[in-house]
Amino acid sequence: MIFLPIVERELRAASRRRGTYWNRAVAALAAILIFGGALFFEAHQPPKELGKDIFNALAGLFLFSSLVAGVRYTADCLSEEKREGTLGLLFLTDLKGYDVVLGKLAATSVNCFYGLLAIFPVLAIPLLLGGVSLGEFWRMSLVLANALFFSLAAGVFVSATSRVARKAMAGTFVLILLIQAGLPTLGVWLARHGPANSVNTVFLLPSVGRAYALAFDTLYRVYPDEFRWSVLLTHGLAWLFLALASIAARNSWQDKPAGAAVARWRQRWQRWSYGNAAQRVAFRTRLLNISACFWLGARQRLKPTLVWAFLGLCGCVWAWGAFKWRDDWLQEGTYLATALILHLTLKLWVASEACQRFGPDHRSGALELLLSTPLTVREVLRGQMLALKRQFLWPLLAVVGIDFLFLLAGARRLSSAGDNFWVSFCGAEMVLLAADVYALIWVGMWVGLISKRPNRASGATIARVLVLPCGVWAGLLILTTFTPFWHRVEDKWPFYLLLWFGLGMITDIFFCLWAKFRLLRDLRTVATQRFVPRRMFFAWMKPGRTQSSPALPTAVTSET
Numbered sequence: 001m002i003f004l005p006i007v008e009r010e011l012r013a014a015s016r017r018r019g020t021y022w023n024r025a026v027a028a029l030a031a032i033l034i035f036g037g038a039l040f041f042e043a044h045q046p047p048k049e050l051g052k053d054i055f056n057a058l059a060g061l062f063l064f065s066s067l068v069a070g071v072r073y074t075a076d077c078l079s080e081e082k083r084e085g086t087l088g089l090l091f092l093t094d095l096k097g098y099d100v101v102l103g104k105l106a107a108t109s110v111n112c113f114y115g116l117l118a119i120f121p122v123l124a125i126p127l128l129l130g131g132v133s134l135g136e137f138w139r140m141s142l143v144l145a146n147a148l149f150f151s152l153a154a155g156v157f158v159s160a161t162s163r164v165a166r167k168a169m170a171g172t173f174v175l176i177l178l179i180q181a182g183l184p185t186l187g188v189w190l191a192r193h194g195p196a197n198s199v200n201t202v203f204l205l206p207s208v209g210r211a212y213a214l215a216f217d218t219l220y221r222v223y224p225d226e227f228r229w230s231v232l233l234t235h236g237l238a239w240l241f242l243a244l245a246s247i248a249a250r251n252s253w254q255d256k257p258a259g260a261a262v263a264r265w266r267q268r269w270q271r272w273s274y275g276n277a278a279q280r281v282a283f284r285t286r287l288l289n290i291s292a293c294f295w296l297g298a299r300q301r302l303k304p305t306l307v308w309a310f311l312g313l314c315g316c317v318w319a320w321g322a323f324k325w326r327d328d329w330l331q332e333g334t335y336l337a338t339a340l341i342l343h344l345t346l347k348l349w350v351a352s353e354a355c356q357r358f359g360p361d362h363r364s365g366a367l368e369l370l371l372s373t374p375l376t377v378r379e380v381l382r383g384q385m386l387a388l389k390r391q392f393l394w395p396l397l398a399v400v401g402i403d404f405l406f407l408l409a410g411a412r413r414l415s416s417a418g419d420n421f422w423v424s425f426c427g428a429e430m431v432l433l434a435a436d437v438y439a440l441i442w443v444g445m446w447v448g449l450i451s452k453r454p455n456r457a458s459g460a461t462i463a464r465v466l467v468l469p470c471g472v473w474a475g476l477l478i479l480t481t482f483t484p485f486w487h488r489v490e491d492k493w494p495f496y497l498l499l500w501f502g503l504g505m506i507t508d509i510f511f512c513l514w515a516k517f518r519l520l521r522d523l524r525t526v527a528t529q530r531f532v533p534r535r536m537f538f539a540w541m542k543p544g545r546t547q548s549s550p551a552l553p554t555a556v557t558s559e560t
Contacts, residue, residue: 010104020114023114024117027116030471034058035058036474037477037478039054054126055126058119058122059143066116066148066151067151069148069155071169071173072459073155074105074108074109075169076159077105077107077155077156078104078160079159079164079165079168082163083164097247097250098243100246101245101246109152112152135217139220140212153237153242154172157175166352180207181207184204187199187204201226204230205230206230206234210226211230211231214227215227273301283301294386297383298387311342311399314341314342318338330409332413338406339402343399346399348458350388351465352444354444354445354461355444355447357444357445359448377519384445385441388441403429407426410422421497424497425497432501435509436465436508439507439509442511443464443514444457444458446519449526449527465511469500469506480495
């Protein structure tokens with residue numbers, strides 16, 4: 001018998017997928033753009049300091065991307081098999097739990113592992129600028145690879161104990177956050193409120209951030225053993241997660257009756273989410289009078305409350321900071337960071353909710369049944385838009401109001417030149433917030449409809465609407481430094497701002513029209529297909545051409 005047969009099969013399958021090779025190219029291109037952007041903004045420094053700063057920035061960004069890889073790639077690998085009822089079939093054979101877990105790990109992590117290998121040459125470029133030693137490069141490469149392995153293993157473990165995709169992704173994020181940030185924060189809090197003046201290393205060693213800090217020569221010469229123990233402990237935790245996942249995958253795929261305590265909590269949560277019988281009847285009657293699809297998408301009444309709770313929590317944290325630091329807190333940097341956190345969180349939340357509207361109903365066949373009624377496609381889309389509007393419209397207006405207050409507060413502190421830039425930037429940011437949210441809704445509904453995995457749908461939506469214009473903007477800025485225009489223009493901030501705003505609006509308009517066109521034209525056809533045919537990016541321009549997935553030959557590829 002072949003050792004780890006699923007691993008071998010998945011690696012062979014990955015070698016035949018074009019995405020395996022495209023992922024490496026995209027990762028390398030993104031690393032080059034990040035390097036070029038850092039070089040562009042730090043070019044005034046001496047070469048030695050420039051190489052050190054760029055190396056720190058690249059390593060920090062790559063470390064963050066490695067830590068969130070588990071949420072993106074492995075958080076739903078086993079829970080998806082549970083939902084489809086195929087995980088138990090694997091255990092009818094001679095396969096062990098570790099065969100399935102390591103096979104899923106190989107299937108979902110090969111792309112991100114190749115992407116990490118592709119960025120290592122870019123990470124080595126600062127060696128040529130100076131300020132970075134060869135030992136620092138190799139130690140940082142070890143830390144990045146170890147962080148990626150830890151994140152992927154954590155995702156597999158949470159996926160083995162979950163069934164719902166969003167809960168698995170949220171659980172993976174919370175688990176990584178608790179170990180990587182929660183333990184160091186607890187250690188700092190105990191040090192401040194206890195007799196010891198320094199943080200106990202027990203709270204710091206499991207965090208890859210500690211290994212990241214100790215990878216540099218200045219600290220590594222003082223604490224070499226602590227660096228090794230930090231790497232080994234993180235690596236050991238990853239293998240522990242895989243071992244626990246192997247046990248959980250073997251024992252958690254069966255349907256087991258819930259205990260009395262669990263059943264009570266489920267009833268309470270359902271009552272909180274949907275209300276009691278009288279409240280459900282009144283709420284259903286009010287929404288059905290507007291649109292049947294509106295009621296289907298807005299049945300969980302707590303969703304708007306969760307958005308408001310997040311904004312309230314952010315408001316409490318901001319008020320605490322303003323009370324503690326006062327004048328140091330009330331400045332443009334704090335305003336910009338607060339707006340960035342609010343905007344990014346709201347956009348990611350909208351993308352996640354939009355992708356959940358049609359995807360599960362399509363996979364279960366409920367969408368096909370819905371479209372067999374007299375409801376038209378426009379009425380279905382209107383109902384989904386109303387549900388998203390009910391959840392996000394007023395919080396979105398509140399965030400825009402906060403941005404306006406920040407605009408006024410920052411304009412009072414700045415000179416005339418800085419005032420013009422601040423007002424223009426805040427105005428462009430508010431317009432782009434509304435445009436991005438609207439585009440994310442349409443793109444999320446279409447991508448969620450045609451995607452088999454919900455986590456991939458959210459990532460694809462965010463990449464199209466948010467990541468793509470930022471990458472193009474950074475690339476164009478790098479290219480302009482080699483043109484005569486760059487040296488003739490003295491005040492460059494209007495060009496930066498106009499280019500950023502223009503690219504964002506063009507991207508939003510293009511993808512919004514593209515997704516809306518596809519939904520109006522193909523929603524009814526796609527809903528009748530069990531497997532959605534794969535299409536080239538610009539295939540929407542030629543309605544008669546389709547590209548079927550070779551792994552799913554039974555897919556219906558004709559469209560009307």
